[in-house]
Amino acid sequence: MIHQYKNNGYNIVLDVNSGAVHVVDELCYDVIEQLGRERDTWTAESLRAPELPERLREHLGGAYDSSDIGEALADAAELTEAGRLFTSDTHEGLIEEVKKRKTVVKALCLHIAHDCNLACRYCFAEEGEYHGRRALMSYEVGKKALDFLIANSGSRHNLEVDFFGGEPLMNWQVVKDLVAYGRSQEKIHDKHFRFTVTTNGVLLNDEIQEFVNREMDNVVLSLDGRKEINDRMRPFRNGKGSYELIVPKFQKLAESRNQEKYYIRGTFTRNNLDFAEDILHFADLGFKQMSIEPVVGEETDPYAIQEEDLPAIMQEYDRLAQIMIGREKEGKGFNFFHFMIDLDGGPCVAKRLSGCGSGTEYLAVTPWGDFYPCHQFVGQEEFLMGNVEEGIVRPEIADEFRSCNVYSKEKCKNCFAKFYCSGGCMANAYNFHGTIHEAYEIGCEMQRKRVECAIMMKAALAEEDLEG
Numbered sequence: 001m002i003h004q005y006k007n008n009g010y011n012i013v014l015d016v017n018s019g020a021v022h023v024v025d026e027l028c029y030d031v032i033e034q035l036g037r038e039r040d041t042w043t044a045e046s047l048r049a050p051e052l053p054e055r056l057r058e059h060l061g062g063a064y065d066s067s068d069i070g071e072a073l074a075d076a077a078e079l080t081e082a083g084r085l086f087t088s089d090t091h092e093g094l095i096e097e098v099k100k101r102k103t104v105v106k107a108l109c110l111h112i113a114h115d116c117n118l119a120c121r122y123c124f125a126e127e128g129e130y131h132g133r134r135a136l137m138s139y140e141v142g143k144k145a146l147d148f149l150i151a152n153s154g155s156r157h158n159l160e161v162d163f164f165g166g167e168p169l170m171n172w173q174v175v176k177d178l179v180a181y182g183r184s185q186e187k188i189h190d191k192h193f194r195f196t197v198t199t200n201g202v203l204l205n206d207e208i209q210e211f212v213n214r215e216m217d218n219v220v221l222s223l224d225g226r227k228e229i230n231d232r233m234r235p236f237r238n239g240k241g242s243y244e245l246i247v248p249k250f251q252k253l254a255e256s257r258n259q260e261k262y263y264i265r266g267t268f269t270r271n272n273l274d275f276a277e278d279i280l281h282f283a284d285l286g287f288k289q290m291s292i293e294p295v296v297g298e299e300t301d302p303y304a305i306q307e308e309d310l311p312a313i314m315q316e317y318d319r320l321a322q323i324m325i326g327r328e329k330e331g332k333g334f335n336f337f338h339f340m341i342d343l344d345g346g347p348c349v350a351k352r353l354s355g356c357g358s359g360t361e362y363l364a365v366t367p368w369g370d371f372y373p374c375h376q377f378v379g380q381e382e383f384l385m386g387n388v389e390e391g392i393v394r395p396e397i398a399d400e401f402r403s404c405n406v407y408s409k410e411k412c413k414n415c416f417a418k419f420y421c422s423g424g425c426m427a428n429a430y431n432f433h434g435t436i437h438e439a440y441e442i443g444c445e446m447q448r449k450r451v452e453c454a455i456m457m458k459a460a461l462a463e464e465d466l467e468g
Contacts, residue, residue: 003416007456020084047077105152107160109364135367144388162196169203201246224266225278259288266292269303276320291337321453341454359401376427411439
């Protein structure tokens with residue numbers, strides 16, 4: 001499968017199955033496009049057929065000489081021989097092996113607090129309640145969750161635990177106690193815990209910052225961008241905005257971590273389709289690691305992204321990518337999560353095919369110890385998998401999630417981005433279509449654009465390095 005597109009003056013050819021990216025001139029771009037119209041796959045031998053240059057010249061309206069087309073075809077034949085162009089799909093045959101893999105849990109999302117001190121208007125967790133009651137996780141429940149993780153992690157050495165909410169800092173003592181317990185178990189079981197905390201920053205102080213910097217491998221800081229944008233969607237329950245209180249705390253924390261191992265994580269809605277301005281606002285505040293996600297809401301929600309918003313969103317991603325290239329060249333670069341892409345290695349084949357591992361390698365744990373496939377399924381009883389007392393009592397749910405992959409979704413099979421997004425978010429698919437074996441179309445469109453921008457940026461910065 002070949003995907004071709006033009007962006008910011010670059011002609012880009014992506015060989016989907018191998019992941020090889022080629023930046024080509026207009027002639028090569030048109031030749032490869034015409035070859036794709038004729039058939040899906042070519043061999044080096046068929047590309048060297050003596051009659052092919054003249055036939056392509058006619059199909060291309062005589063815009064190029066046969067000799068020039070012949071040189072382009074010779075280059076294409078070499079790339080095909082090297083397995084970097086017109087490659088066949090060797091991944092689908094691995095699906096059955098991936099589905100047979102024994103479940104090894106490597107990560108837990110501990111809902112340390114089903115309560116929150118903000119009233120974010122788009123919150124899928126209903127201000128921390130998750131379709132249920134407000135609650136704080138006890139140390140005993142958290143301890144049993146960590147014991148479950150250790151016992152079900154097989155030979156994995158590194159284990160990941162995210163303290164999540166609601167707002168985790170509302171249950172801070174239990175967070176500290178669970179970190180201490182986890183550390184006490186590392187040498188005993190030959191494990192290492194990588195702790196993360198996701199916080200809105202309201203309760204952040206020097207004592208918490210010092211602990212976080214000592215014990216947390218990553219920190220996710222929730223902020224939506226410009227003051228007026230953030231305060232409109234992330235107010236306190238009395239309606240007052242949160243921006244002025246939390247921004248100085250986040251700046252101090254980011255600096256104390258040497259601008260590494262954290263993310264400023266925002267959400268954009270219909271209210272700020274110019275979200276690049278919010279990302280640039282993050283950068284101007286001094287942040288280097290950032291992400292801003294499209295909101296996912298009911299179609300009736302006034303802030304929800306609609307299909308008619310997509311053209312503006314696509315233009316905004318293009319604009320952001322061009323600005324980021326300029327800032328990088330000026331020595332003022334920053335990382336935007338959705339434009340971070342590894343063209344050399346990337347995730348393993350199993351992850352490329354099946355995604356985040358929710359329901360199999362990754363589980364969410366409620367304050368009372370129930371297991372769900374991920375935080376976005378919490379409170380939906382049809383996805384209740386078990387609990388910390390009994391373990392997994394409904395393994396069929398894990399089997400269902402294990403069977404979900406880019407080949408079980410019809411919309412993914414012919415999508416060029418499938419090995420980058422791994423089929424997209426299963427929770428979004430379920431919420432919009434009633435099955436995890438579907439795709440959330442609006443999310444897919446945005447993901448494809450982000451992949452294209454990320455690849456273009458790699459090409460632009462590589463060109464800069466060559467010229468330098």
